Amino acid sequence: MRRRLLTPGPVELHPRALAALSRPQLHHRTEEARRAFLNARAGLKRAFGTEGEVLLLTGSGTLAMEALVLNLFAPGDRVLVPVTGKFSERWAEIALALGLSVDRLDLPWGGPIPPEAVARPGYRGLLLTHSETSTGALNPVGVLARAFRERNPEGLVVADMVTSLLLTQVGLEDLGVDAAASGSQKGLMCPPGLAFAALSPRALEALRPRGYYLNLKRELEAQKEGESAYTPAINLVLAVEAVLEEVLPRLEDHLALKAWQNDLLYRVGEGLGLRPVPEEKSPATTAFYLPEGIPYARVKEAFARRGAVVAGGQGPLKGRILRVSLMGYFDRYDALGVAELFREAWGELGLS
Amino acid sequence: MRRRLLTPGPVELHPRALAALSRPQLHHRTEEARRAFLNARAGLKRAFGTEGEVLLLTGSGTLAMEALVLNLFAPGDRVLVPVTGKFSERWAEIALALGLSVDRLDLPWGGPIPPEAVARPGYRGLLLTHSETSTGALNPVGVLARAFRERNPEGLVVADMVTSLLLTQVGLEDLGVDAAASGSQKGLMCPPGLAFAALSPRALEALRPRGYYLNLKRELEAQKEGESAYTPAINLVLAVEAVLEEVLPRLEDHLALKAWQNDLLYRVGEGLGLRPVPEEKSPATTAFYLPEGIPYARVKEAFARRGAVVAGGQGPLKGRILRVSLMGYFDRYDALGVAELFREAWGELGLS
Numbered sequence: 001m002r003r004r005l006l007t008p009g010p011v012e013l014h015p016r017a018l019a020a021l022s023r024p025q026l027h028h029r030t031e032e033a034r035r036a037f038l039n040a041r042a043g044l045k046r047a048f049g050t051e052g053e054v055l056l057l058t059g060s061g062t063l064a065m066e067a068l069v070l071n072l073f074a075p076g077d078r079v080l081v082p083v084t085g086k087f088s089e090r091w092a093e094i095a096l097a098l099g100l101s102v103d104r105l106d107l108p109w110g111g112p113i114p115p116e117a118v119a120r121p122g123y124r125g126l127l128l129t130h131s132e133t134s135t136g137a138l139n140p141v142g143v144l145a146r147a148f149r150e151r152n153p154e155g156l157v158v159a160d161m162v163t164s165l166l167l168t169q170v171g172l173e174d175l176g177v178d179a180a181a182s183g184s185q186k187g188l189m190c191p192p193g194l195a196f197a198a199l200s201p202r203a204l205e206a207l208r209p210r211g212y213y214l215n216l217k218r219e220l221e222a223q224k225e226g227e228s229a230y231t232p233a234i235n236l237v238l239a240v241e242a243v244l245e246e247v248l249p250r251l252e253d254h255l256a257l258k259a260w261q262n263d264l265l266y267r268v269g270e271g272l273g274l275r276p277v278p279e280e281k282s283p284a285t286t287a288f289y290l291p292e293g294i295p296y297a298r299v300k301e302a303f304a305r306r307g308a309v310v311a312g313g314q315g316p317l318k319g320r321i322l323r324v325s326l327m328g329y330f331d332r333y334d335a336l337g338v339a340e341l342f343r344e345a346w347g348e349l350g351l352s
Numbered sequence: 353m354r355r356r357l358l359t360p361g362p363v364e365l366h367p368r369a370l371a372a373l374s375r376p377q378l379h380h381r382t383e384e385a386r387r388a389f390l391n392a393r394a395g396l397k398r399a400f401g402t403e404g405e406v407l408l409l410t411g412s413g414t415l416a417m418e419a420l421v422l423n424l425f426a427p428g429d430r431v432l433v434p435v436t437g438k439f440s441e442r443w444a445e446i447a448l449a450l451g452l453s454v455d456r457l458d459l460p461w462g463g464p465i466p467p468e469a470v471a472r473p474g475y476r477g478l479l480l481t482h483s484e485t486s487t488g489a490l491n492p493v494g495v496l497a498r499a500f501r502e503r504n505p506e507g508l509v510v511a512d513m514v515t516s517l518l519l520t521q522v523g524l525e526d527l528g529v530d531a532a533a534s535g536s537q538k539g540l541m542c543p544p545g546l547a548f549a550a551l552s553p554r555a556l557e558a559l560r561p562r563g564y565y566l567n568l569k570r571e572l573e574a575q576k577e578g579e580s581a582y583t584p585a586i587n588l589v590l591a592v593e594a595v596l597e598e599v600l601p602r603l604e605d606h607l608a609l610k611a612w613q614n615d616l617l618y619r620v621g622e623g624l625g626l627r628p629v630p631e632e633k634s635p636a637t638t639a640f641y642l643p644e645g646i647p648y649a650r651v652k653e654a655f656a657r658r659g660a661v662v663a664g665g666q667g668p669l670k671g672r673i674l675r676v677s678l679m680g681y682f683d684r685y686d687a688l689g690v691a692e693l694f695r696e697a698w699g700e701l702g703l704s
Contacts, residue, residue, distance in 0.1 A: 002376060003379075003382075005377055005379050007379050007381075009583065010377050010378070010379055010380065010583065010586065011377065012376070012377060013376065013377045018374065018376075021373045021374065021587070022370065022373065022374045024354060024364070024365065024370075025357055025362050025363065025364060025365045025543060025680070026362070027357050027359050027362055027661050028362065028544075029359075029663075030355075030661060058410070058411050058412050058415075058544070058545055059410050059411045059415065059565065060410050060565070060582040060583045060584070061582075061583070062564070062565050062582040062583075063410075063411065063565045063582075066563075066564050066565045093564065094564045097562075097563060097564040097567070098563075098564070183583070185583060191377060191585065191586070191587040192380075192410070192583045192584065192585055192586060192587075193410055193545045193546075193585030193587070193588065194545075210449075211418075211449060211450075212414070212418050212445065212446045212449040212450070213411065213412070213414050213415045213418045215449070230412040230413075230414040230415075231361065231362065231412045231413070231414075231535070231537060231544045232412070232544065233543065233544055233545030233585070234362065234543070234544060235373070235543040235544075235545070236545065309379050309382060311381075328377070
């Protein structure tokens with residue numbers, strides 16, 4: 001049985017991504033590859049809403065997160081990291097591993113980050129998570145960035161936009177975000193393997209490159225010409241280019257559809273008596289607390305029998321929550337089908 | 353016109369790789385993905401000829417090179433790097449960028465590395481390039497490793513096997529190589545995007561992990577269970593698994609075919625009066641000096657008109673050499689066709 005991914009990444013592929021991946025191998029030092037590289041970069045600049053630059057890195061989203069910390073901060077720099085889920089915790093881990101002085105602000109997972117919590121002076125940077133995939137929460141990065149910047153006019157705001165890009169409106173300069181990381185396997189509806197590092201004009205001026213593979217200055221020089229410093233995952237570049245070509249001209253409709261799909265699943269879950277995990281909901285994924293006495297394994301099985309892969313919780317939420325996502329390629333009718341499948345699976349558990 | 357890659361990477365894809373890439377997206381936290389991950393790791397252990405471990409990293413081959421230097425050496429460690437081409441030079445650049453104390457041994461590009469040159473005491477490591485893709489030279493890593501180890505019994509030998517894996521016999525422990533890097537887009541006949549870090553039992557004991565994304569200890573723990581620390585390029589893992597399943601059971605025949613194909617191209621080139629660049633020839637690619645007065649652009653064009661992509665020189669060899677490679681998926685008849693195409697393209701230049 002073909003299994004449909006209702007997981008918050010990797011996701012169901014866009015048909016144009018699949019078509020791009022079925023082509024014979026393209027060499028990365030050819031005109032065709034350079035054109036695709038430049039198109040993908042231009043499209044991603046629009047998607048991130050920046051007048052700066054977007055760099056394509058071969059690796060997971062985590063690689064782009066590390067690259068931003070490595071190239072924008074020096075060991076000993078003081079950074080503030082509000083932790084409300086697994087991915088904001090990752091920012092803290094990365095900053096620590098790279099020798100920064102990290103003030104970790106632990107808050108309830110899934111809960112909001114009060115702007116006053118980040119309105120504290122003395123920091124070189126604030127590391128935020130826009131859409132916290134582990135809890136389904138959407139953080140108001142614009143509000144938080146402003147609150148932080150008022151007290152730290154020289155400070156840099158860096159955001160994980162792994163599951164907000166192409167899922168909700170982002171705009172680096174508008175939000176006051178200086179740099180952001182994302183990846184191919186979420187809102188882009190492509191396979192994993194390509195990471196994006198977006199740098200606003202302000203971040204470009206603050207670059208102080210370190211490392212080798214993650215040296216963004218070196219990548220920037222190469223990528224301005226449609227090249228890359230090392231052999232890129234060029235097949236994925238073609239896939240990303242193809243999806244952007246289709247989605248960007250009707251971005252508003254696309255974002256409205258994704259929001260509607262996610263709301264639909266929340267309506268279904270809440271109708272079945274499930275309590276949402278996040279206070280502010282991200283359109284990337286739903287997340288529900290499991291009722292007392294229902295092991296996650298049973299829920300997963302009920303979906304699996306219907307050919308659907310769902311996700312559980314991570315870290316302290318492991319075994320306690322269910323995540324169902326329509327982040328991948330689903331049209332309106334697919335979403336209605338998934339809603340019904342959700343009801344059916346739940347009915348089997350004898351709870352509704 | 354479909355363009356055939358006669359380039360030393362990326363290369364023509366194995367049909368089983370293409371088939372794997374045309375499948376719907378697989379989630380990496382599923383039984384099927386775990387099985388593929390473990391199969392690919394087991395196959396790569398056989399391919400690298402090690403009783404240690406092979407880690408799959410999402411990134412370019414350069415990422416695996418940096419990961420090995422980062423996790424096996426500490427800043428200030430003295431390492432010896434014989435430089436005879438672009439990729440051995442990359443070892444020196446990586447080691448420098450990571451704060452090691454680098455003794456760079458500059459030798460003629462394409463020429464041999466005399467064993468006595470590395471038989472020098474006082475080093476924590478020797479960084480070697482097995483097949484130097486930029487010049488077509490094959491280095492006797494076993495002989496060099498022995499010469500180095502005699503003077504540095506505690507020293508570690510690390511080799512770039514990016515274009516030797518599945519192209520010539522490798523065997524880490526047999527050769528006295530402690531760790532090696534490779535990638536998916538060369539002898540594996542898959543697209544770029546997956547890198548391999550092979551660690552012999554001796555290297556596993558010497559691991560002192562650093563960094564975050566490149567922390568090999570963390571990867572090792574996850575990969576023993578068929579997982580990975582971060583979302584992997586799982587589609588490429590499936591492709592690598594599929595190709596290994598086909599190639600490994602008849603590895604000797606495969607290596608003999610690749611050697612025959614490369615020799616064939618050398619016979620053609622030498623028959624046309626071209627002088628080979630390397631002294632010891634790697635089966636990964638041919639490399640010929642261009643005759644006086646023939647610009648590389650004209651040669652490239654003559655091949656391009658016949659639907660073939662070839663490669664020129666890099667660094668000091670830029671504009672001075674031609675590289676033609678059958679590293680990708682080519683059978684015996686394809687190779688004979690390419691040989692004829694080579695003669696035809698050359699004939700057009702009015703030189704033969």
